[in-house]
Each structure stands twice: as structure tokens, then as C-alpha cells.
Amino acid sequence: MKTLVLVEHDGASIKDATLATVTAAAKLGEVHLLVAGANVGAVADAAAAIEGVGKVHVADGAHLEHQLAEDVAPVATALMAGHDAFLAPATTFGKNIAPRVAALLDVMQLSDILSVEEDGSFTRPIYAGNAIATVRSKDAKKVITVRTTAFDKAAATGGSGTIEAVDAGAASGKASFVGAELSKSERPELTSAKVIVSGGRALGSSEEFHRLIDPLADKLGAGVGASRAAVDAGYAPNDYQVGQTGKIVAPEVYLAVGISGAIQHLAGMKDSKTIIAINKDEEAPIFQVADIGLVGDLFKIVPELTEKL
CATH class of the missing domain: 3.40.50.620 (HUPs)
Known part of the structure; x- marks a missing residue:
């Protein structure tokens, strides 16, 4: 074949x-x-x-x-x-x-x-x-x-x-390129990153998302992801979205911060080698797939973790 x-x-x-x-x-x-x-x-x-x-x-x-x-x-x-x-x-x-x-x-x-x-x-x-x-x-x-x-x-x-x-054919005339607005980042692309730090709706705002997630990702040399809820709320751009309707990823380490673990999000990251979850709700579905789970206030835990790295 x-x-x-x-x-x-x-x-x-x-x-x-x-x-x-x-x-x-x-x-x-x-x-x-x-x-x-x-x-x-x-x-x-x-x-x-x-x-x-x-x-x-x-x-x-x-x-x-x-x-x-x-x-x-x-x-x-x-x-x-x-x-x-x-x-x-x-x-x-x-x-x-x-x-x-x-x-x-x-x-x-x-x-x-x-x-x-x-x-x-x-x-x-x-x-x-x-x-x-x-x-x-x-x-x-x-x-x-x-x-x-x-x-x-x-x-x-x-x-x-x-x-x-080979023959490249001719332009179809059915569509034409008008322009592209591409986000640029020095961080690894999500689909190829070995480490990903993702934030969820629990971060509360775009300012808090970037204040907490970005420094941690920088310390780890990681790509930055987000749940659909965080993207829909405007905390992060669309190209950050991980999940069934976003990007499918399988890094060596996936760190989920303030993500409850909706089915559509798990579909995009559950094949990650090691999953670490930080969430204040010990009943959150994310803990069912996490290799390491930390129950607590992410607004205290994440800065402490970033500082110690």
C-alpha cells in the first residue's frame, strides 16, 4: 500500500x-x-x-x-x-x-x-x-x-x-488569503511542549491568570495552556485552549491549575505522561486522572511553588 x-x-x-x-x-x-x-x-x-x-x-x-x-x-x-x-x-x-x-x-x-x-x-x-x-x-x-x-x-x-x-494546479478562485493574525510567543508550542502549565476559570481574571501562570511556566520552560472555560471568560487567547475543541496534547508533564476537569478538557490532555493538579475542591474530576494532586488555595500554592523553583 x-x-x-x-x-x-x-x-x-x-x-x-x-x-x-x-x-x-x-x-x-x-x-x-x-x-x-x-x-x-x-x-x-x-x-x-x-x-x-x-x-x-x-x-x-x-x-x-x-x-x-x-x-x-x-x-x-x-x-x-x-x-x-x-x-x-x-x-x-x-x-x-x-x-x-x-x-x-x-x-x-x-x-x-x-x-x-x-x-x-x-x-x-x-x-x-x-x-x-x-x-x-x-x-x-x-x-x-x-x-x-x-x-x-x-x-x-x-x-x-x-x-x-508535481503539477501545482491553478488557484481555485473559491477563496483568497486576506490576512492572518498570529500570536507570537517565545514559549514552546503547545503541541510540541514537553511541559505545559494550564490555568482554569478558578483564576478569576486575565490579570490573575497571567500573574500566576506565566512566571511558573517561565521557570519550567513550559508552554501555557488554558481550559475552555478560561478562554471563554477571556482570561487567555483561543490558541491556549486544551481539550476536545482545542488542542490535543501529551507532554511529559501537565500541570493543571484551577481546572476542575470537565470531560472535554480531559479528552485533550489525559494522555500526558505525568499529570499534576492543583485545586481547592478535592472532589474535582481532574484528580481522577492526576498522578499528583494538591488540594488547596492556588493563590497561595502557585506563588510558593514558583518561588521555590
Whole structure:
């Protein structure tokens, strides 16, 4: 089976989510990559160096600079004539493009897979991760998104894939790039951070959120996350949100401060290696998944913890 993996990149470097997707694709068969963008020669070279990659298809065109789904999906669909499965990371980027590829191929999409089984079936979470379904596709061509926290990352070096230019097509005319407002931070990106400090609604305000969470995260070299309640209340920006409707993370250490542990939040972080929870309510659901739990007033505990680090 030949697989085609969509490479998530920023025009200069490849996102870690792609490396985990390559690992999933390797369980299905030969791995080929698709790099779409403008002036992406350096990205293609990096993609070819990923361990286990056989070929890198490069679609280079000015209209692909911003990787709009309306323009990338037709390129991927055309390449599927020579591939059996299309895989994309289950990130905002991947989830924007994969459904369009599935629609153009007229097949059902397998979303957010956790594993590839020996019999050709897949597992995926349902009911916010409270149950795991085993599913199988009868479609000749498969379109799959991969929960990247469930797979190890392929080595970024050591590979020797060949690079092949492919037809980049033309602009669809259905959408155009107007602008992007991107948050910039010196902290690690949530999906790749080894340590994450997340705050919840119990912090009470945006000022308290940043006063307590930011110094602790800085001391730990951690990424900063937030519960949906904290984001909805305006304490933190949307890109901080961890959970079923936010980012799915699995760091080495996840420190939850003032987070009760709603099902949708647990779905986004319960695969973390070590979970530490600080909450004044000893009955909070977060303690059911925490490896270390501290019951107490976060307004006293967090400053003390930050000071001692």
C-alpha cells in the first residue's frame, strides 16, 4: 500500500505533527509526502530527510503560498491516483484539508485515529475519549487524520527520500488569503511542549491568570495552556485552549491549575505522561486522572511553588 502524507509546515520548517503522521503511515505501507506551498525547496529537502520516507512530491506555486484548503485539496486528490491512503495530522491544518480530499474522492474519512491494527482496522476515540471504537474502511482509497499524540515521532534525519515536482494546479478562485493574525510567543508550542502549565476559570481574571501562570511556566520552560472555560471568560487567547475543541496534547508533564476537569478538557490532555493538579475542591474530576494532586488555595500554592523553583 502506498500512502500520501500531507506535510504541515510554515514555509521554512516542518511541524512535529507531520513526524507522528509519518509513523502512522509507515504502519500502512510505503510512505510518500506532499509538500505544497511557494518556494518550498528547503521544506522539501527537510521532508526527504525524514526517516522512512520514500518520495516527496512537491507542488510549488504562488497560489499555494498560504496553503488554502481550496487549492491544496485538488493537488492531493490528483496524486491519490497513485496512492491508496491519504493521511494528515488531526491539527487545524490537517482537519481543514482532509475532508475536502475525502469529498473529492467520494469516500468516508477516518478521523483522529489512535492506532493502526494488524488486520487493517483502526481505533479512534468517541464520546470525548470515554470509549475507543475499532473501525474499518471498505473504500478503495482511504482518507485519514491522525491524532499525533498517539504515535511516536519519526526521526527528522537519516532518511534519503527522492524529490519529485508535481503539477501545482491553478488557484481555485473559491477563496483568497486576506490576512492572518498570529500570536507570537517565545514559549514552546503547545503541541510540541514537553511541559505545559494550564490555568482554569478558578483564576478569576486575565490579570490573575497571567500573574500566576506565566512566571511558573517561565521557570519550567513550559508552554501555557488554558481550559475552555478560561478562554471563554477571556482570561487567555483561543490558541491556549486544551481539550476536545482545542488542542490535543501529551507532554511529559501537565500541570493543571484551577481546572476542575470537565470531560472535554480531559479528552485533550489525559494522555500526558505525568499529570499534576492543583485545586481547592478535592472532589474535582481532574484528580481522577492526576498522578499528583494538591488540594488547596492556588493563590497561595502557585506563588510558593514558583518561588521555590
